[in-house]
Amino acid sequence: MGLRTAKEYRDGLRDGRRVFYRGQRIGSVADHPELTLAVDHSAHCYDIAQARPELAVAGGAEPYSAFYRVPRSAEQLRARGELIEAVSRLGGGIIVLKEVGSDAMFALLRTLEGEELARAEAFHERVCRDDLALAVAQTDVKGDRALAPHQQADPDLYLRIVGEDADSITVRGAKCHTSYSANADELVVLPTRAMGPQDADYAVSFAIPVDTPGLNIYVSPYLAGERDPFDFPLSSQHKMLESLTVFDDVRVPKDRVFLNRRPELAGPLALAFVDYHRFTAINYKLPLLDLLVGSASLIAEYNGIARAGHVKDKITQLIAYAETVRGLAELAALRSRPGTRGIQQPDPVAVNTAKYTFAHGFHDATAKLMDLAGGLLATGPGGEDWANPEIRAVLEKYYAAAVPAEPRLRLLNLIADLTARDYGGYQAVLATHAEGSLEAEKLQIARTYDPARARAYVSRHAGLA
Incomplete structure (x- = not known):
């Protein structure tokens, strides 16, 4: 080897x-x-x-x-x-x-x-x-x-x-x-x-x-x-x-x-691949979620709006979204079980719930981030402007906020790349379709969830046993 x-x-x-x-x-x-x-x-x-x-x-x-x-x-x-x-x-x-x-x-x-x-x-x-x-x-x-x-x-x-x-x-x-x-x-x-x-x-x-x-x-x-x-x-x-x-x-x-x-x-082979591929998906998406949360926190500070109540609320919702996916990813491993030939199988309910949660919430999360960032995502200056010393002096004067213009513009370009430009569109399509569609994930949740325990609990309390 x-x-x-x-x-x-x-x-x-x-x-x-x-x-x-x-x-x-x-x-x-x-x-x-x-x-x-x-x-x-x-x-x-x-x-x-x-x-x-x-x-x-x-x-x-x-x-x-x-x-x-x-x-x-x-x-x-x-x-x-x-x-x-x-x-x-x-x-x-x-x-x-x-x-x-x-x-x-x-x-x-x-x-x-x-x-x-x-x-x-x-x-x-x-x-x-x-x-x-x-x-x-x-x-x-x-x-x-x-x-x-x-x-x-x-x-x-x-x-x-x-x-x-x-x-x-x-x-x-x-x-x-x-x-x-x-x-x-x-x-x-x-x-x-x-x-x-x-x-x-x-x-x-x-x-x-x-x-x-x-x-x-x-x-x-x-x-x-x-x-x-x-x-x-x-x-x-x-x-x-x-x-x-x-x-x-x-x-x-x-x-x-x-x-x-x-x-x-x-x-069976197609579904077995999905078990592992969606487990891969929810783990490789975690740094992307960190980018969303970290960018939201920083741009609120850079724009001078971090103390506003609605801003705190939006960032809290982003944190809850990211941590829910992370927790479900960990749960998929924690609740895994040995499958055929002792090969460990991720818990299908946790895996598909994690992937569904990520995909269902991604567009709302990027919308919150764009809201916090502002219109400069689409109307801001470009690299050629920044490279020209005369123009850069103008940009430094008028694009300063709670921090100098350079860190603010660099962060805005990161957010624009992630949400508003063609790479952001690519990520939006991946969120919707990669590793299976939202409907495919819902189908797997319904197919693999065993309702016996919940039904038995209801039956006992309703006197149906």
């Missing part, structure tokens, strides 16, 4: 992968002037092994990345949450890279059986040994969502098996919203939903290197372009690549196939 450095991670991306960005195929993700930022952001999952080995390294005499340690107890699950929060803090409140791939590994190890399980176990060992970075492709493009996969007018709107021989399967179709597929080492494919017998060709899961022939990655241009650090203190330093990942008759060796026309396992 071994650990790679961030440099070794970057060097591993210089291969023949087919990545398209802003209308052009690019030569190297690691060297592209705009995408290098995303690679540097993801490299935090390697840097943290050197910076926080007590948290990020497992295995004792044979060290490997703690992201890939299979949790066997509530304490190990809690430690995983701490690791995810720590690396997200390095990443400015954004997920980094290894978190999602390890969520997929745990789901595979919990769900599969027989030869398919043996393949997943062998893959997990190689991931640990080679310290690989995994991206996950789960969400199909879906087409008409009222129709099952086999009912679509175009059969490629869900990823499917189109051929098979003794040694391989061949797949065709696409997955969307695939974070990091352009800058990971390997891609883990999971089914996106429960399936029936007629959807057997779509019940597929496997792992392949990102430079596999026939795999084409189309990176979203959202948040494109160079960014002045004065104007964009967050998004000039952190970037996550989102892609449409197209499988154009990709051949997958069978020793890399985890699900081959097994529709009865498609739903």
Whole structure:
């Protein structure tokens, strides 16, 4: 087993992968002037092994990345949450890279059986040994969502098996919203939903290197372009690549196939991934919540309004929101239980309640922060103005408040980046849809909550027993 450095991670991306960005195929993700930022952001999952080995390294005499340690107890699950929060803090409140791939590994190890399980176990060992970075492709493009996969007018709107021989399967179709597929080492494919017998060709899961022939990655241009650090203190330093990942008759060796026309396992595998992925979500969001609360507290002080009763009320509500999510994240580990093969499963009610609470409250929280900050989020000066000494003197005079203009404007730009500009829009969409929608979270809460204790208590007091 071994650990790679961030440099070794970057060097591993210089291969023949087919990545398209802003209308052009690019030569190297690691060297592209705009995408290098995303690679540097993801490299935090390697840097943290050197910076926080007590948290990020497992295995004792044979060290490997703690992201890939299979949790066997509530304490190990809690430690995983701490690791995810720590690396997200390095990443400015954004997920980094290894978190999602390890969520997929745990789901595979919990769900599969027989030869398919043996393949997943062998893959997990190689991931640990080679310290690989995994991206996950789960969400199909879906087409008409009222129709099952086999009912679509175009059969490629869900990823499917189109051929098979003794040694391989061949797949065709696409997955969307695939974070990091352009800058990971390997891609883990999971089914996106429960399936029936007629959807057997779509019940597929496997792992392949990102430079596999026939795999084409189309990176979203959202948040494109160079960014002045004065104007964009967050998004000039952190970037996550989102892609449409197209499988154009990709051949997958069978020793890399985890699900081959097994529709009865498609739903359980998708749900097992969700258990871990939402646990990851509520922990990586914690630094983002700290940004909201800390910015609100500071800008109230900088604007000279910190003593106003309505301001104190808004900040208190933000604190309660953030601490509720944090408490539920801790509860998800505390109430976790051993699942299949002793792999610890986060408490599904606590996990989904935490994720629902975060997503449901995010837009109101950012609205409160914008209210406290004021209109300069949209009308304030830019980095080029600040860099001009003559203009800067004017800005320093007229934008001073309870503090000098510079700290106030820098904080306002952080808040604008987080809430009012394109990065803020990106965060708003993530809050609504990433790791599952609000409706999906409510469905899981209803599905996994056991009302027996509450019903029995009511029955006893109502004389219904």
